[in-house]
Amino acid sequence: MKEEVVEDSRLFKRDSLWVICLLLAAVILYTSGLGDLPLRDWDEGIVAGVARNIWRAEPGSQTWLYPTINGDPYWNKPPLIHWLIALSYQLFGVSEWSTRLVPALLAACSVPLVYLIAKELFPHLSMAIFSALAYLTLLPVARHGRLAMLDGAIACWFCLGIWCLLRGKKHHAWLLGGGIALGLICLTKGIMMGVLLGGIMLLFTAWDSPKLLRNSYLWLGLLLGIMPAIAWYCLQYFHYGNQFLGISLGDQTFKRIWSPVSTLDVPPWYYLLEILKYSLPWLIFLPYGVKLAWANRHLSWGKLTLVWGGVYLLAISLMKTKLPWYVLPIYPALSLFIGVSLDMVWQTIRQKKQLAYFEQIFLGFISLVCWLGSGYYAFVAQEPQIDLALIILVAGISFTISSALLWLRNRYFILVTAGGFYLALLLLFNSSYWLWELNNDFPVKPVATMLQAQTPGLEKIYTNHPYFRPSLDFYSDRVVIPQSNEQLEQLWQGLQPVYLLINSDILPAPKLDNKQVVGSVVSWQLITKSEGLK
Structure with a gap:
């Protein structure tokens, strides 16, 4: 008995050390350079605006x-993350860093949770370590996890729920945590996400441990978890009436299943392409991991990864609304596939058996692409980008060394790949390149500064820009409303004075007489009527 206690204590200390190290590595990666770039459209600008309204509301206003x-009422999503960001504003002030801090920390917590999930599933410690290292260094997980969005938090809550569910097989009280995690999901992204991820948890339980479905702890945890979310929805309904249900549960939730939110028409395999594009270098080891899971579908890890990855991918692929960050909660499952595959390579090398050539050739090919990409941005591009070339070069060097080690049958190629790509990601997140969507449109900060200086507070401003920029609304603290030329001309002829934000590069320009330019930035002009004609 004493020996068992000593062994349990040793394992606990070992796991605690790995959890601390993985959490520290994730926090450094996810928060490095966090406030260096402006907030992007759409979600960041909207989330920040809602959180700021909560933060600066008068006591007793119930804006929270x-x-x-x-x-206007915000019915898009429940406000759990907005509450936490408002708390961050209270502690650190309003900035890009304080806006992204809470989502980044929650996303970082999912890294050690992947390790803990893998520890519950797999017989070897190496499988858990490799799964966590792969998840830590997946570009889409780290990049979207750093943003002031909801999906990194969803990945964290779902990993927490899965871990509690696995722990609950031996100690039933842990099942309470699974239900509470599901409630946090509902308070973060709404009922539909809770139904989808809760369905995955129940499907896995029904396949793997059907007796747990009769356990009172499971249903008590579910009840405790969803009660706050149900209470919030009921309060909104009592306050706003049927209009809330039509927009929150209709337009912003279930309508997205059969109707896209944008004009972009993407195929059902859109998310497969996203995974293929952004999951390198670990994508090399994913197919064999899926094959192993199918071969071991009688084991818990095979059942969980197949249900998690398969059901979630099928569900989001069938939805008409497809956005890149919707795929984020699938990456923990993919990391488990990858961890098993990497461990098989590790054991194969250790046992001095023959390796397949696919991984060796593909890793060498990736390193070659990195070398060519680095050379292009350093010497061939019309405007050389030396810092970007350096980032790609670091990745290329690490992949080259890893490829050489793999050809030499040295199993430490895994650690070199993870360490080298971690360094490349760290350099990327301290550059201006990691948030490349900012290049899709004009920089909002100079325009926002002009609007703040030249217009009254809370003023509505109309623009000939074709679509909303929530980040511009946030930085300017004004409402900037897109309008057609005809609408702008009608507003101009009205009796009330108006401010128009006109981009001279957008042709044809609206026909406006007797205008007064009160501010200009690059191609943007802020105009109103001349004083004598107002």
């Missing part, structure tokens, strides 16, 4: 319970 955006 009934959040608003630009003076």
